[in-house]
Amino acid sequence: MDKYIWLIPLLPLAGFIINGIGRNTLPKAAIGFIGSVLVLISFGLSVAAFLQIKSTGHQIDVTLFNWFSAGSVNVSFAFLIDQLSSIMLLIITGVGFLIHLYSVGYMKDDAGFGKFFAYLNLFIFFMLLLVLGSNYLIMFIGWEGVGLCSYLLIGFWYTNPDYADAAKKAFIMNRIGDLGFIIAIFLIMIVFGSANYADVFKLAGTHEYSGTPYVLITMLLFVGAVGKSAQLPLFTWLPDAMAGPTPVSALIHAATMVTAGIYMIARSNILFTLAPVTLHVIAIVGLTTAVIAALIALSQTDIKKVLAYSTVSQLGYMFLGLGVGAYTGAFFHVLTHAFFKALLFLGAGSVIHAASGEQDMRKMGGLKGKLPITFATMMIGTLAISGIPPFAGFFSKDEILAHAFMQSTTMYVIGVITAMFTAFYMFRMMYLTFYGKFRGTHDQEHHLHESPVSMTIPLIVLAVLSIAGGFIGVPESLGGHHWLEHFLAPVFERSSALMVQTPLSSSFEITLMCISVGGAILAIIYAYIKYVKNAHIPVADTEERPALVAISYHKFYLDELYDTIIRKPLDALSVFFYKVVDRLGIDGFVNGLGKGTIETSKGLRLLQTGNVGFYIFMMVVGIISILMYILVKA
Secondary structure, eight states: OTTTTTHHHHHHHHHHHHHHHTTTTSOHHHHHHHHHHHHHHHHHHHHHHHHHHHHHOOOEEEEEEEEEEETTEEEEEEEEEOHHHHHHHHIIIIIHHHHHHHHHHHTTTOTTHHHHHHHHHHHHHHHHHHHHBSBHHHHHHHHHHHHHHHHHHHTTTTTSHHHHHHHHHHHHHHHHHHHHHHHHHHHHHHHHSOOBHHHHHHHTTSGGGTTOOHHHHHHHHHHHHHHHTTOTTSOTHHHHGGGSOHHHHHIIIIISGGGHHHHHHHHTHHHHHTOHHHHHHHHHHHHHHHHHHHHHHTTOOBHHHHHHHHHHHHHHHHHHHHHTTOHHHHHHHHHHHHHHHHHHHHHHHHHHHHTTTOOBGGGOOOOTTTOHHHHHHHHHHHHHHTTOTTSHHHHHHHHHHHHHHHHOHHHHHHHHHHHHHHHHHHHHHHHHHHSSOOOSOHHHHHTOOOOOHHHHHHHHHHHHHHHHGGGGGOOGGGTOOOHHHHHHTTTSHHHHHHSOOOOOOHHHHHHHHHHHHHHHHHHHHHHHIIIIISOOOOOOTTSOOOHHHHHHHTGGGHHHHHIIIIIHHHHHHHHHIIIIIIIIIIHHHHHHHHHHHHHHHHHHHTTOOOOHHHHHHHHHHHHHHHHHHHHHHO
């Protein structure tokens, strides 16, 4: 595979170029075929690379060319495929292909069909570059590239000012995190003299580098992850990003881009293990994000907003896993989350497609019989995210909770409560959407229909993965061998040696699982009683809500808070600099020089009268002045 690795990212880039140039000339069928098939071929190559890694146990290193040299620093444009990146390749290209296929049906009537597929292909290229790079600089190119594509795709329908604002918000908030990331890269190059993973990780923790500021470096790396993976305080861009087409939400804001921060920390695991303070901060931030996002999701009425806050909450779970040293568990949740969250977003897109663009769950209901495939697949995804066995989310979430218990009982309890919230708001979404009577317009009801095959096939495939995906990580307490843990062991080998933890007994681990599953089932039952048996419908936006519900519905007023303490002061400071420093200070000085020159010129111009007698008089005055000067000097 060494000779063909470069084709994995190149093929989607070729799709971007072809579809970008031919977006207005090629038939939609050709654009959809080119965009999807090239990603499918990349998936095939990724499978071949994965199988080679699995069979040989050796990573694949491919140096394409020497990028640049600066002093003692030499950076090559090289790719690295190991156990970690090989699984990421499968997620990006596999789930990416399914979403491309789904988009053929979802976007078929959109005037920007060609442009949309070009952007999707470009995103796949940059995401592949991010995970394939063998050094932090190539990762950063992919990191910035997916940020650009996110901006383009969130604002795809840019004629709507709100959508354009959402794109700008995502772009700007990501730049805040990216600043921390690039400073961390500079520090790594200064301290270790290289940006290559192999060089940095080999030197990290050695006696020669015992005084390395690991906490500073990892904190800055974490700042980058906070922006990209939507953690507190930089998570508010992600729910607004739902302005983009639903396939964008599934690909970028559920399965791939937002997990880039988790991948970066997992890739740099030895640096973080050497900075336990940073790990503790990561765990606290992740858990806090998970709780707050779950509380917000409890009261949302837009089906995509529920899934958006659910994504933020699940990302918080992943960071909790990283923070308590469960690197494998966190990455396991990245994998399972890609399956069930992409499924849920695409299912929501199928519902929106059937309901003539309606996203408000208060205007849905009774869709179970009209959309049987969408309902069945979304129910599987909902069971998976709720942590119900034997679905995929159960295994990955409970592994994180078990490690959280070993670190802190408080973290475990909060994690279980958050899992209960998750089960409640997800089944609330299902019950409001698919159960009861249809609450939309008669015209919407008349047009309700199941989505075309190009949209339902990806749903079915992702549903199967949401069922079977968890079995690659069955713990020993349940009679499994946790294949994923053994497969990823070489990546986390040094960190595992440094973070020795006393494992839980099998019986106690099963007890913890029963507690979390039992809590989730109770939450599901309560949601059923409230929204099916009692047929409760959330109140209209114009009606008053109870205080706690209003706080949740208005997202803890975080946007308003940021607006008050950040945007308005910055705007006032900008106005001050504009009116006082710029207009009165700089412009006043420059314009004052100009006006002074003009006024002086006006005064001197009065001496030019055109009168010969006046000129003779001035000559006499001049001669007398010169003679007096000479006499005085003598």
